[in-house]
Amino acid sequence: MQVFYTSPWVPPEWIKAHGLEPRGIWGAGEPKPLPLTAGSCSFAEAAVRLAETNPDAAFVFSTHCDQLRRGFDAAVAGPAPARLFLFNLPATWQTPVAERIFASELDRLGRFLVGLGGRPPTAEALGETMSRYRLARTRLLGAAAHLPARQYCQALAQFHWDGTVNLPESRAVPEPAGKSDAIPLAVVGGPLPPWQGQVLDAIENAGGRVVLNATEAGERSLGAAVSPEQAPVAAGSLPELVRLQARSCLDHCVDVFQRPNTRLYAWLGERLAVRKARGIVLWHFVGCDLWSAEAQSLREAFGLPLLVLNASEAAGDGPRQVGRIQAFLESLR
Numbered sequence: 001m002q003v004f005y006t007s008p009w010v011p012p013e014w015i016k017a018h019g020l021e022p023r024g025i026w027g028a029g030e031p032k033p034l035p036l037t038a039g040s041c042s043f044a045e046a047a048v049r050l051a052e053t054n055p056d057a058a059f060v061f062s063t064h065c066d067q068l069r070r071g072f073d074a075a076v077a078g079p080a081p082a083r084l085f086l087f088n089l090p091a092t093w094q095t096p097v098a099e100r101i102f103a104s105e106l107d108r109l110g111r112f113l114v115g116l117g118g119r120p121p122t123a124e125a126l127g128e129t130m131s132r133y134r135l136a137r138t139r140l141l142g143a144a145a146h147l148p149a150r151q152y153c154q155a156l157a158q159f160h161w162d163g164t165v166n167l168p169e170s171r172a173v174p175e176p177a178g179k180s181d182a183i184p185l186a187v188v189g190g191p192l193p194p195w196q197g198q199v200l201d202a203i204e205n206a207g208g209r210v211v212l213n214a215t216e217a218g219e220r221s222l223g224a225a226v227s228p229e230q231a232p233v234a235a236g237s238l239p240e241l242v243r244l245q246a247r248s249c250l251d252h253c254v255d256v257f258q259r260p261n262t263r264l265y266a267w268l269g270e271r272l273a274v275r276k277a278r279g280i281v282l283w284h285f286v287g288c289d290l291w292s293a294e295a296q297s298l299r300e301a302f303g304l305p306l307l308v309l310n311a312s313e314a315a316g317d318g319p320r321q322v323g324r325i326q327a328f329l330e331s332l333r
Contacts, residue, residue: 001116002054004028006047007062008221009253010087011245012163013133014106015060017126018118023057024160025050026217030195041067041287042311043191051075051084058083058116060109064257067287085112091259093250102246123238130245136165137222143167144219145275149187149200149210153218157194160217182209183332184276188268188298189283189291191216196311199283199321206326207333211275214268215283216255223252256290265301272302279305279332281325286310305332 003015004023012022031046044067051059052075061072063086072086088105090098114120121129136159143152147167159165185208192199192215200210214220254267272280280298284291292308299306307328309321 001118002057003060003113003116004047004050004054004057005060005062006068007060007064007087007089008160008217009064009089009249009255010060010062010109011106011133011249012160013126013129014109014245015113016133016163017121017129018110018113020058020113020116020118022163024157024217026191026193027157027161028193030193041065041285043193043285044068044071044287047071048075052078055080055083058085058113060085060087062087062089064089064255066289067285083116085109089253089257090250091257093253093258093263098250099243099246102250103243106242106246121238123241126238126241126245130241133163136163139165139167141219141222144213145211149204149213150197152213153192153197153200154194156213156217156219156221160221182207183278183329184209184211185279185281185329186210186212186214186268186272186275186277187218187281187283188212188214189216189281190285190288190311192218192283192311199281199309199311199325202322202325203281203329206322206329208279208325208329211277212271214271219271220254220267223248223254256294265297268298269302272304277304279307279328281328282306282308283311284308 002021002023004025005012005015006025008024012024015022025047028050031049044065047068048071059075061068061084063069069086072084076084087109088101090101092098110120140155140159143155147155155166182204185203187210203210212219254264256264258264280302282291282295282298295306295308307324309324
């Protein structure tokens, strides 16, 4: 059975270890156009529509996003609430209480997956699955600095879809013709699925180069998992392994919903400096109050020009959006 998850902070290896197939919703393909409710997020509505049209799949919504949480409420009122799950992500990460909450949610999710026909994982199977996902994330992190933006976005979506990594054999990617003087930019914000990846093309066509994809399922989602030497696989060590999984997820979750969200700014600050970004594109969906509220804080924290792009157009490459990107890059020359 396929189990769609709507947050990168819900560990797919936990689903995989139960014998089911985790599917990151970012790789599900372009949804059909939806008549949007005022103030609602098209991404959240697409998740609800996907749940409605895939009766043989399960869906894990998350509390990291108010729109998705409301989407869960709408979906659970439908004909098949038994295959829907709401994962409660703690907004804090520093305390033992947060770790216990996350571990208890993993346990609750595990019981849900078993109820769907999954099998309880052994410590050895869980440890091996976590190690495979860790290696995949490590490979993708290593490719972040050299892969073209659209290709990297697609590789990330593929990983979130089925856990595989497809990268060019050679690490050396030649500079595209005429791009040697391209302006390095960071794209920060909410979900940027491949079906809206035209915005990355628009940036490059206007003379920019995306050196940091810090959208929801981008490089931010590849925090290191538990390393093999940390992951006990001896019989009887499953509770400790679950605790390590919870601690690892909390330690490497970098998102705007966290309180305080200082770790997001520390993570961004380090990479913006290393990648020598000269500007920030803030990408968010209508109705996302969290990312909307960060625009001024991002400007003040990093002292970089910032362009706010509203992901309201399904194709992500409307004339108005392209024009704003072109004007923004022209101002940086």
